[in-house]
Amino acid sequence: xxxxxxxxxxxxxxxxxxxxxxxxxxxxxxxxxxxxxxxxxxxxxxxxxxxxxxxxxxxxxxxxxxxxxxxxxxxxxxxxxxxxxxxxxxxxxxxxxxxxxxxxxxxxxxxxxxxxxxxxxxxxxxxxxxxxxxxxxxxxxxxxxxxxxxxxxxxxxxxxxxxxxxxxxxxxxxxxxxxxxxxxxxxxxxxxxxxxxxxxxxxxxxxxxxxxxxxxxxxxxxxxxxxxxxxxxxxxxxxxxxxxxxxxxxxxxxxxxxxxxxxxxxxxxxxxx
Numbered sequence: 551x552x553x554x555x556x557x558x559x560x561x562x563x564x565x566x567x568x569x570x571x572x573x574x575x576x577x578x579x580x581x582x583x584x585x586x587x588x589x590x591x592x593x594x595x596x597x598x599x600x601x602x603x604x605x606x607x608x609x610x611x612x613x614x615x616x617x618x619x620x621x622x623x624x625x626x627x628x629x630x631x632x633x634x635x636x637x638x639x640x641x642x643x644x645x646x647x648x649x650x651x652x653x654x655x656x657x658x659x660x661x662x663x664x665x666x667x668x669x670x671x672x673x674x675x676x677x678x679x680x681x682x683x684x685x686x687x688x689x690x691x692x693x694x695x696x697x698x699x700x701x702x703x704x705x706x707x708x709x710x711x712x713x714x715x716x717x718x719x720x721x722x723x724x725x726x727x728x729x730x731x732x733x734x735x736x737x738x739x740x741x742x743x744x745x746x747x748x749x750x751x752x753x754x755x756x757x758x759x760x761x762x763x764x765x766x767x768x769x770x771x772x773x774x775x776x777x778x779x780x781x782x783x784x785x786x787x788x789x790x791x792x793x794x795x796x797x798x799x800x801x802x803x804x805x806x807x808x809x810x811x812x813x814x815x816x817x818x819x820x821x822x823x
Contacts, residue, residue: 566739566740569706569735569736570705570706570731570732570733571733572609572733573704576702576730577701577702577730578699578700579698580694581684581685581686581697582687582694582695582696583696584688584692584694584696585696588684588686588712589684589710589732590633590682590683590684590685590719591682591683591711591732591734592628592680592708593681593706593707593736594678595679595680597673597674597675597677597679598675599672600673601736602740602815603666603668603671603683603737603738604737604738604739605664605665605666605736605737605738606623606736607661607735607737608661608662608685608732609661609698609733610660610687610697610698610699611654612658612695612696612697613658613693614656616691616695617648617660617689618645618648618660619644619688619690620642621640621645621662621664621686621688622639622685623683623684623685624636624639624640624683624684625637625639625781626684627682628679629719631680631721632682632721633682634682637681637804638782640667640782643664645662648660657697667783667784668783669806670808672817672819683734698733699732699733700731702728704731705731708731709722710729753765753767754807757818758822758823759797759822760823763794763795765794765795772811774811775810776807778806778820780803780804781803804821805820807820
């Protein structure tokens with residue numbers, strides 16, 4: 551079954567995934583580090599929920615003599631049903647597992663797993679929120695022969711988007727009106743109600759901030775840790791003050807401030823200016 555898979559036994563913070571299954575290795579879209587095309591697939595976060603991505607499983611075709619060395623991955627906000635502003639990126643991510651699933655149509659199919667730094671995708675308080683993830687992979691021959699497997703059988707959200715030669719994003723169309731979606735599994739954790747977390751009345755100010763970010767935390771909550779990540783998922787060095795954290799030495803930009811509480815994780819977007 552495609553879509554968001556949630557374990558209903560724990561109601562607030564669960565392992566989950568967004569996935570789209572293979573249809574007998576139907577087709578593929580060129581998306582190589584040596585090529586000129588990027589391919590992106592979307593995921594939709596429900597209203598008042600959040601998804602923390604930490605692993606991607608994806609299917610790629612290569613030439614029979616080639617293996618997958620690494621991937622470049624980017625995350626985007628949505629812009630009218632297409633990838634928009636880049637909100638995070640990773641380069642030269644090596645797979646933690648690459649299974650050769652056989653030879654199909656003279657091509658080798660790889661089922662590849664990438665472990666990633668945690669990255670947060672948040673649904674809005676009043677509407678679901680779409681994001682996009684692009685991936686291009688490198689093979690050991692340094693050739694442009696790498697194709698992200700696609701299917702026309704099951705569309706999870708919108709069809710795959712492509713960007714050829716940097717000309718801009720568009721929904722891929724085979725020329726006959728047939729659209730395709732990528733074969734993937736985006737794996738992580740779901741916070742099932744941001745609204746519940748907001749009731750904790752965690753106050754973070756000012757935002758944007760240039761020096762000190764002040765934190766007001768209810769006495770009823772015990773904070774296990776406070777961590778700051780940049781948009782690529784890299785953990786930043788921060789200095790705690792009496793009532794907040796010092797961000798004066800950080801580069802300007804967007805960051806994710808993450809609180810680990812007793813039984814939940816709460817994240818806030820902050821801007822260093």
